[in-house]
Amino acid sequence: MIWSPDADQPPPPDTQSRRGRKPAPIADTAGPSHRAWLEPVRGFLLSSGLTLNDLVDRSGYSKTRISELLRGNGYYPAWEITFSVIRALGLPVQPMRRLWTAAAREAQKEPGWIEHCIQQVALQPEPPPLAHKAFTEAVTDAYTAYARAFLLTDHRARWVVTETFDILWLCWSEAATSENIRRYAWLLLRERVMARAHRQHDGHPDLRAAVFSTAEIHDASPGNFVAISELVDLFDAISRLPHDQMDVAVLHYLCDMPHTEIPDVLGLSPALAHAVDHHARATLERLLQPSLRE
Numbered sequence: 001m002i003w004s005p006d007a008d009q010p011p012p013p014d015t016q017s018r019r020g021r022k023p024a025p026i027a028d029t030a031g032p033s034h035r036a037w038l039e040p041v042r043g044f045l046l047s048s049g050l051t052l053n054d055l056v057d058r059s060g061y062s063k064t065r066i067s068e069l070l071r072g073n074g075y076y077p078a079w080e081i082t083f084s085v086i087r088a089l090g091l092p093v094q095p096m097r098r099l100w101t102a103a104a105r106e107a108q109k110e111p112g113w114i115e116h117c118i119q120q121v122a123l124q125p126e127p128p129p130l131a132h133k134a135f136t137e138a139v140t141d142a143y144t145a146y147a148r149a150f151l152l153t154d155h156r157a158r159w160v161v162t163e164t165f166d167i168l169w170l171c172w173s174e175a176a177t178s179e180n181i182r183r184y185a186w187l188l189l190r191e192r193v194m195a196r197a198h199r200q201h202d203g204h205p206d207l208r209a210a211v212f213s214t215a216e217i218h219d220a221s222p223g224n225f226v227a228i229s230e231l232v233d234l235f236d237a238i239s240r241l242p243h244d245q246m247d248v249a250v251l252h253y254l255c256d257m258p259h260t261e262i263p264d265v266l267g268l269s270p271a272l273a274h275a276v277d278h279h280a281r282a283t284l285e286r287l288l289q290p291s292l293r294e
Helices: 032-048 052-059 063-071 079-088 093-106 111-119 130-151 154-170 172-176 181-194 208-213 215-219 225-238 243-254 262-266 270-288
Strands: none
Touching: 032 063, 032 093, 032 154, 052 063, 052 079, 063 079, 079 093, 079 111, 093 111, 093 154, 130 154, 130 172, 130 181, 130 243, 130 262, 154 172, 154 181, 172 181, 181 243, 181 262, 208 225, 225 243, 225 270, 243 262, 243 270, 262 270
């Protein structure tokens, strides 16, 4: 049976008087792509005021199956039940379907199974909000450069940026009313990048491999191991900075972004970005002093 979105479905009720009970924790077996859509869906359920019984009534699925979906427990959920839940919450379908598909691949579902699930739900074209489209076009290059510094390849960087933009679309009603949408979006990007960045043994992200994609290395004479070693030390030190300091340093040193452009990308005021950069420079100098590293 082919399902079709019900455009007349009522939105979630006014939630000033009640809030839904927080679902049980997400299962440890849920991977990064699965959590990418599951966490915002759970957040919307909590803020909507809907209960698990409300979702059962609106979706037509049993409480056990809805509960398993919300926990990321058991088998990866089919698109039909996922679609029913997000429609009950009033969430956009197009970005959710892409996020669901990526997580299905992460769960090692066969392409045939994924395609069959998708074919069971008929969808109408659903363009993103114009403000979302304008915003994402403005920040795509900067976001991709930042993601590439940690993920190393253009393909992985573009994939994570696309994932970020789909989650942003999913959460657009919240993001658009936030005090600082650029900051909201940047923190979301950083979270998605860090979820997939390679880690060192101490838990810090590993930026050392990014050395070999820098202009300094390409321009260096063959055998210039001193230059490579110094850059490896610098990039390793950058990865150990506090988050905001690391972001400023990555955008400037690895992405070659002028200092004047960084505040707008990070969603920080110029004065605050300058202070963060000042602290980052001081911390890097301390980390790179041989006497303090021995």
